[in-house]
Structure formats: structure tokens, C-alpha cells
Amino acid sequence: MPDAAPVAEPTPSFSPLYQQIKGLLVRSLETGEWKPGDAIPSEMELAARFKVSQGTVRKAIDELATENLLIRRQGKGTFVATHAEERVQYRFLRLRPDDGGAGSLQRRLLDCRRMRAPLDVARSLELKSGETAVQLRRLLLADGRPVVLDDIWLPGTPFKGLSIERLQGWRGPMYRLFETEFGVRMIRAEEKIRAVGAAEEEAEALAVPLGAPLLSVERLSFTYGDRPVELRRGLYNTSSHHYRNELS
Amino acid sequence: MPDAAPVAEPTPSFSPLYQQIKGLLVRSLETGEWKPGDAIPSEMELAARFKVSQGTVRKAIDELATENLLIRRQGKGTFVATHAEERVQYRFLRLRPDDGGAGSLQRRLLDCRRMRAPLDVARSLELKSGETAVQLRRLLLADGRPVVLDDIWLPGTPFKGLSIERLQGWRGPMYRLFETEFGVRMIRAEEKIRAVGAAEEEAEALAVPLGAPLLSVERLSFTYGDRPVELRRGLYNTSSHHYRNELS
DNA sequence: GAGTGGTCTAGACCACGGC
DNA sequence: CCGTGGTCTAGACCACTCG
Structure with missing residues (x-):
């Protein structure tokens, strides 16, 4: 052979x-x-x-x-494998409530727009200069209180028909939508984590004081062939949640 | 059979x-x-x-x-497997310099004392109330600037002869010392990560302003049989470093 | 009972490291 | 050259699922 x-x-x-x-x-x-x-x-x-x-x-x-x-x-x-039948939704989200509860999260979509990809986004997603990208902004809430503010960037080409209506009508994991509607399957991801102080807009969205310490989580997700297809910048309020990780 | x-x-x-x-x-x-x-x-x-x-x-x-x-x-x-021949020292430390450099770290031991384990530590390490524990406090520096402040708790019994002299004379990973001198091998660990504001003492040790956002990393390490043998509370200054994680 | 993945065996040969 | 782990094969039997 x-x-x-x-x-x-x-x-x-x-x-x-x-x-x-x-x-x-x-x-x-x-x-x-x-x-x-x-x-x-x-x-x-x-x-x-x-x-x-x-x-x-x-x-x-x-x-x-x-x-x-x-x-x-x-x-x-x-x-x-699919992102459909995940145990508790959100396969890549490592945030956990401090009390071990299940803690399901509600979503609130804030924004969805297409634009020319900013330079840093283009570099991360390996887009040519001038190519368009989709930006999503959304909030995750636990018990009605905002916990995560996500800024999501996707390459414009594979995600052609992505709209705010399409997203709002969707039940289930976002990555499942990407699979079924756009044929993009997230395989693995890399995250860079730091602690930052809340800027004005962020503080407002998360209902925390200006400058409050937040977890900044920058996630780059890859599909087959290690091609980057999503850049996600999240801010986590860790006052009653924490990011959980296993080392070995 | x-x-x-x-x-x-x-x-x-x-x-x-x-x-x-x-x-x-x-x-x-x-x-x-x-x-x-x-x-x-x-x-x-x-x-x-x-x-x-x-x-x-x-x-x-x-x-x-x-x-x-x-x-x-x-x-x-x-x-x-051993913690001796690790690639870049610090097998469990996920902190990386923002510029991809190697970035070796210097250590500075601040304190080493034996005492009755505080309640929360005793609970994490599964010690009986009243049992003694060893507390280490140390700093990691990159290019001479403090980056990590670690508070390390070990059960007193297996770590009987641990002293500040023993630690200061040691070259190589701390976990390697634990292996060779105390027969305790760290197998895996769980971390809980949050963002916090620097308290007075911490701000001073890390040379950051009071209230500056820091990454709080609480690590519980286990040996054979999933027995917890180390509780480590770290504060990371992420202004020029980040915590790197891989998801799959 | 038929079909799937899961375990176990025994033997052949290959790639690597060191004497 | 030998001993080590690494690959590949072929066949037997077991455990689980479903009709």
C-alpha cells in the first residue's frame, strides 16, 4: 500500500x-x-x-x-461528533458556578453586523486584508444576572447568510447552528486568559463597577486542518463563577 | 483468568x-x-x-x-514519568510571555512555616482538624520583575523535613524535589481561575497598584489514588503574560 | 439472533538506540 | 548485533443494542 x-x-x-x-x-x-x-x-x-x-x-x-x-x-x-448533544450545552465554556450547581445560562444577542475585518481579527482568522467578517455581541446570564460578555468574529465567506434573525430563532448551542447551517465544525480551540479592569461600556453591560476585575478570555477556534474560523473575546464576571481547568 | x-x-x-x-x-x-x-x-x-x-x-x-x-x-x-526533565521547567504552569519568548523565571522564596492547617486548607487537603501543614510563600520573576505570587500549602506529615534551607539549596523544579526527597509525585491537578483586585500586601509584592486586576489561580494537585497533596494559591500579573489553555 | 464495538491472543516484521 | 517499543495481521470470543 x-x-x-x-x-x-x-x-x-x-x-x-x-x-x-x-x-x-x-x-x-x-x-x-x-x-x-x-x-x-x-x-x-x-x-x-x-x-x-x-x-x-x-x-x-x-x-x-x-x-x-x-x-x-x-x-x-x-x-x-457533534455540538448538538453536549451534556450541558457549551462544550468549550469552562465557566462554572462556585456552588457546584448545574447553572444553565440564558443568552441575549446584542448585535450582529458585517464589516471589513479589523487588522488584528484578520490576522487571527488568516483573512486577506479587506475581506469581510461578521461580528456578534452577546450576553450570557445566570439567574438573570449578566456573567459573560462575548465579542465573536467569524469569517464572512462561509458565514454568508448569518443574520440576527437566524440567530435569535435558534435553540441549542451556537456551534450546532454553525455545523448544520454553515458546514463549519469547531474541533479544538486555544485560549489566552488575563485579568483586566472593566471599561465603561463593559462595566455597564455586565452591571459591575468601572474598573472591576474581569477575566478576559480570548478564544481562537479551529476546524479541520487547523484552519482558524472563530475569534471570540469574552469578559467573564468571576464574582460567583470561576474558570475551571484540568492539568495533567 | x-x-x-x-x-x-x-x-x-x-x-x-x-x-x-x-x-x-x-x-x-x-x-x-x-x-x-x-x-x-x-x-x-x-x-x-x-x-x-x-x-x-x-x-x-x-x-x-x-x-x-x-x-x-x-x-x-x-x-x-518525572518532573525532572521537563521541557521548560514548570510542567503545570500555564503562564506564557505575550511575546512567544522562552521566558525563564527566577524564584524568590519569601517564607516557609509549619502550623495547624487553617480550616479551608484542611478541607481541601483532606486533613483531620488540628493536623499540621506547611506553608510556602514565593515569588516568580521574569526579567527581574515579579509576575507570580504563590501561596503553597502542603500536608505536614509527608513533608516532615521541608525547610527553607532545603528549598533554597535546590536547583530545578520544586515538584522534582518533592519526588526525590519526600516521595510525593504530583500526577494531575485542578485549577479554579478568577479575576481579583490586588490587596495591599499582594500589590506590594507584585509591584502593582492597589486594586490592579490579577489572575487568581487556585490549584489542587493530586498524587496516586486521587489523593490531594498540594493546595496552591497563585496571583498572576497578566500585564505582559497570559494563561494559555487548549480546549478540545 | 444479527450486527456493532471491545477484548485478548499469537506471531511476524519494522524502526530505533546502543553496545 | 540485539533488545526495545511500534505496526500489522488474523482469528476467537465477549458485551452491548436492537429488532
């Missing part, structure tokens, strides 16, 4: 079969052969299709499952 | 062989049969010892490797 992947890696000069299979599977995910929520073919079928043993397919799927691209369900099959 | 592990789990009623092997390996790590930095026996040897196939041992080791308890090195063997 010669290298099926067209990419010419610089150093490795050797690619395990299961890595090549993994690449083929990712390609099928990218092209939408299997959509979020779908079951992919069984291990046996894939083994036959790729002319390898079931164990090799298994190892490829194993890695994609630990990367959260696929979900295994014993007795049922292997499924394309 | 009947269940070798004496534990009677509540629900599962079925434990894969490789999980039992994994348990035995962890036990050997706990008891110190293999110490941090050591090579453990080869897969073949372990397979013979446990009377299972090499593939079963392999799967057990695989999981321990992804949990960062073991480190595989092709051609050499499998080693017990």
Missing part, C-alpha cells in the same frame, strides 16, 4: 498505515461524506474499503475518538 | 484484563518498586510476570502513557 496521502511530509519519511487511514477518515469528515451525528461505516466495512485489517482501522478510529472527532458507542456504531 | 484486583467495584461487574494489569502497574508505581526516572520492565517481561499476552500489557501501558504516568521511548524502554 503506497502512500495514499498526497502530502509530502518534511522529516518523517515513514508513515504508519493507520495514520494514513486516519488521514483518509478525516478527509471524509471534511468533505461531508459523513455529517455530524451520522454513523460512519462499521470497522469491518472500512477495513474492506481500505484493504487493511480491522485492527488497523480500529487504531485510526481510536485516535480520532480521543481527539473528539468521533464517538464510539458499543453495540451501535461509531458516530461523527 | 479470575479477577486479580481485590477491589469490588459497585456497578461495572466486569473488568477488562488490561484494566486489571493497569491497576497492578499503578500499584507498583505507588509502592515505589519503580521510581521516577527508572525504566520499568520490558513489555515481554511484564507479559510473562502477569501471564498475559504482550498486547494486553501494551494496552495497559498505552493508557498510563497517555495519562502521563509513564513515558515510552522507542528502542530504549518505558520509563516512570
